[in-house]
Amino acid sequence: MSSWFEERRADKAADAEQRRRDEEHRSRLRREEAREEKKERREEKAQRRRDKAARRQARAARREKTLTPGNVYRKGTLALVAASALASLPAQVDHFIAISWMLLPLPFALEGAAWVMNAGVAYADERKLPAWVRWLLRVLAMTAAGYAASINYSYGMEKDPAVGYGLAAVTMLGPLFFEVRQWVTTLTVDPAERKRRAEAKARRKHEKQRRKDHKDVGKLARQLVSAAPFGTLDFEDAFGAAWEIKYGTRIPGMTPALHAEKLASSKALADAMDAANGSPVSTRGRLLELLHPAPSALASGPGSSQVANQIPPASSRPSADASKAAKKGSRLRPVPPVRRKGDTAPYHPLAKVAAADTARRHAVVNGHHH
Structure with a gap:
């Protein structure tokens, strides 16, 4: 009986322990989920801050890019052009309507012609058309603007001289501003494009x-x-x-004629060089003759002392000399050659330079270069 109660208490204790462990596990899961949710919220906030900073930087970059001097000048000129057109059109419309309602499109045609011709100048610059095309378009634009200015001037003078001068100036300044803008744009092309x-x-x-x-x-x-x-x-x-x-x-x-002229010029040059260097035919031939003289150049003639010294002198008593040589059992010794001044022709300066260069190269090859 006691064993049954003990087992019952043990089972209850085990169940309680299991419930405690389950509760701890659920608490741990809830804490982990809370941490993950908090981490995700922090990451979302950080991402929103980064996105906001990126949008702010993008707006600043666009603003900086938009507000550059070049963009301000170009867009400002277009704004002045639009203001000029708006200021000059009402007087022209009133002027032509007073004449006839049929002339209502005429002021728009005049203003449109001036601005289209000015745009044509910009297009001609972009397409690198000839200069006369650009100047023709400029003349047409200024003609249309001048006619519109004269109409506004006559209409304004009926009201007040200041009105007449103002309307005429506004009508002309728009196309002039646009033309100056185009000139500046053309002059400020980067060096690579130029x-x-x-x-x-x-x-x-x-x-x-x-x-x-x-x-x-x-x-x-x-x-x-x-x-x-x-x-x-x-x-x-x-x-x-x-x-x-x-x-x-x-x-x-x-062409064949130019080839013939080239050959004639080469021949004339060779003849001139031969005449300057003398015989032989060319400088190369003369240099080879000086470096390797012919045998005839080594001896001035049969009576040369150098040739004579290479041959034993003739004896007036050949039989006595022969018997004497037979007795001694030896051959006659020739007289050693004797070199005298003037036996050899002097070397040409070019030959001396070539010989010195050859000797230098041989010394370098043999390892005696200092």
């Missing part, structure tokens, strides 16, 4: 001059390009091939 424009202008000038000087070759080159599949033959390669067809050489600019 260099690229100069190169493009020089290339166009070169192509124009080549078409003028070599019409037949250019025509044939264009025919070769059009005959080849699209994009497979470059015009420069076609021009070189056309030049070879016309003149027989791949070097552009050279």
Whole structure:
């Protein structure tokens, strides 16, 4: 009986321990969930702060980019242009309506013509059109603006002289401001763009001059390009091939006549050099003759002392000399050569320089260079 109560108490104690452990586990889970939620809230707040700072920096960057002197000048000029148009249009509309309602579109046409021509000047600058196109557009713009200014002046003078002068000035200042803006924009192009424009202008000038000087070759080159599949033959390669067809050489600019003139000039130069150096035919031949003289140059003649000293002197008594040599059993010894001044021709200065250079190279090869 006692054992049953003990087991019952043990079971109750085990159940209580299990409930305690479960409660601790649930408490730990709740604490972990609370920490995770708090961490997520902190991260969300930090992310919101970062996003807000990024938006603030982006606005500051846009504001800084927008408020640069260049943007302020360009956009400010456009604002002045719009104000000029708005100030000059009512007087023109009133003037033409007083004449006839049919003339209502005329003031808009005049103002529109002035601004479209000014925009055409900017487009011509952008597309690098010839200068006469830009000046023609400027003249047309100023003509339309001047006519509108005269109408506003006559209309304003009926009211008050100040009104007339003011309306005329407002009408003319808008196109003038826009033109000055375009000039400033053109002058402030970066150096790389200016260099690229100069190169493009020089290339166009070169192509124009080549078409003028070599019409037949250019025509044939264009025919070769059009005959080849699209994009497979470059015009420069076609021009070189056309030049070879016309003149027989791949070097552009050279013709048979120029080749003949080049050969004649080379021959004339060689003749002039030979005349300056004297005989032989060329400087190289003369230098070789000085470095390696012919045998005839070593001896001035049969009576030369150097040749004579290499041969035993003739004896007036050959039989006695022969018997004497037979008795002694030895051969005659020739007289040693004796070099005298004037036996050898003097070396040319070029030969001396070449010999010194050869000796120096031999000394370097043998390891005796100091």
